[in-house]
Amino acid sequence: MKKISSRFSIAVHILSLIALSPSPCTSDFIAESVQTNPVIIRRIIGKLKKAGLVQVRAGAGGAYLQKGLDEITLLDVYRAVEVVEKDDLFNFHDHPNPKCPVGANIESVFRTKMLQAQAALEHELAQVTLQQLVNELSEKSGS
Amino acid sequence: MKKISSRFSIAVHILSLIALSPSPCTSDFIAESVQTNPVIIRRIIGKLKKAGLVQVRAGAGGAYLQKGLDEITLLDVYRAVEVVEKDDLFNFHDHPNPKCPVGANIESVFRTKMLQAQAALEHELAQVTLQQLVNELSEKSGS
DNA sequence: TTGGTTGAAACTAAAATGGTTACATCGAGA
DNA sequence: TCTCGATGTAACCATTTTAGTTTCAACCAA
Numbered sequence: 503m504k505k506i507s508s509r510f511s512i513a514v515h516i517l518s519l520i521a522l523s524p525s526p527c528t529s530d531f532i533a534e535s536v537q538t539n540p541v542i543i544r545r546i547i548g549k550l551k552k553a554g555l556v557q558v559r560a561g562a563g564g565a566y567l568q569k570g571l572d573e574i575t576l577l578d579v580y581r582a583v584e585v586v587e588k589d590d591l592f593n594f595h596d597h598p599n600p601k602c603p604v605g606a607n608i609e610s611v612f613r614t615k616m617l618q619a620q621a622a623l624e625h626e627l628a629q630v631t632l633q634q635l636v637n638e639l640s641e642k643s644g645s
Numbered sequence: 646m647k648k649i650s651s652r653f654s655i656a657v658h659i660l661s662l663i664a665l666s667p668s669p670c671t672s673d674f675i676a677e678s679v680q681t682n683p684v685i686i687r688r689i690i691g692k693l694k695k696a697g698l699v700q701v702r703a704g705a706g707g708a709y710l711q712k713g714l715d716e717i718t719l720l721d722v723y724r725a726v727e728v729v730e731k732d733d734l735f736n737f738h739d740h741p742n743p744k745c746p747v748g749a750n751i752e753s754v755f756r757t758k759m760l761q762a763q764a765a766l767e768h769e770l771a772q773v774t775l776q777q778l779v780n781e782l783s784e785k786s787g788s
Numbered sequence: 789t790t791g792g793t794t795g796a797a798a799c800t801a802a803a804a805t806g807g808t809t810a811c812a813t814c815g816a817g818a
Numbered sequence: 819t820c821t822c823g824a825t826g827t828a829a830c831c832a833t834t835t836t837a838g839t840t841t842c843a844a845c846c847a848a
């Protein structure tokens with residue numbers, strides 16, 4: 503395949519950093535923790551902003567959470583960074599031959615199964631809030 | 646992201662075709678139902694063969710199932726076509742900064758959650774056998 | 789022996805990703 | 819008000835993956 507983009511993991515990293523850092527989080531500061539280019543960070547923050555998860559102080563600099571940590575789930579982040587379009591994790595091959603009994607019906611049958619699998623994945627993501635994640639992070643860095 | 650390769654859906658198509666077709670399934674015949682190039686089909690059949698799911702008559706032509714329909718799950722197929730490496734659906738960004746409390750620990754915390762989500766997806770795939778899928782296909786094409 | 793088939797290599801085109809540079813714009817503080 | 823740092827984009831580039839195509843040697847059954 504291809505894996506799910508690292509945008510997702512970077513976005514989670516960014517949000518955790520904003521949540522835990524007392525100082526204002528500029529894209530430069532965040533880029534140093536993620537170890538990538540500040541533009542990459544800004545691009546992802548842009549998506550998080552569009553999803554209403556964070557807010558950015560233009561000019562002054564720094565990103566801030568727009569919701570409580572326990573109001574943001576991993577699914578929200580996953581959706582925000584457009585890891586996949588809704589209901590579209592699995593690629594289907596285009597236009598099977600409709601004259602063939604298998605080709606004519608495989609799509610709808612297979613798609614149903616795939617939607618179930620995808621729903622299971624998303625359900626799992628929806629179970630985890632950033633609050634839980636940050637708590638675990640704090641425990642680890644504390645010990 | 647990127648979506649999960651259509652190899653997966655094509656592989657399922659191929660196996661269903663083999664299961665349902667009375668005549669021998671050559672890559673040309675299959676390619677016509679899938680509506681793609683025969684070489685694409687052979688490449689995927691090669692992977693299914695490596696996974697022990699099908700067997701091919703070299704020279705003569707035609708692919709045949711090597712296991713019972715109820716012994717093959719969608720997870721088997723998913724793994725066979727190497728949709729993703731094991732435990733690797735989600736991409737993690739490389740080398741976060743270990744000097745940062747978040748960067749140092751985000752990977753292990755996040756990865757745990759991702760493995761759970763991936764396990765949920767794979768569990769769902771493991772629930773569906775080709776037998777079920779073929780049954781549903783038959784019902785549809787019969788009606 | 790011949791014809792149809794597989795298996796594999798080599799190549800192409802398109803798309804997605806991650807990364808980089810450059811720059812206009814904004815806004816808070818001196 | 820001016821300046822400096824930060825954001826938001828656009829434009830580019832290299833790499834990887836995918837899907838598709840052509841070509842051809844090897845194989846085997848009739």
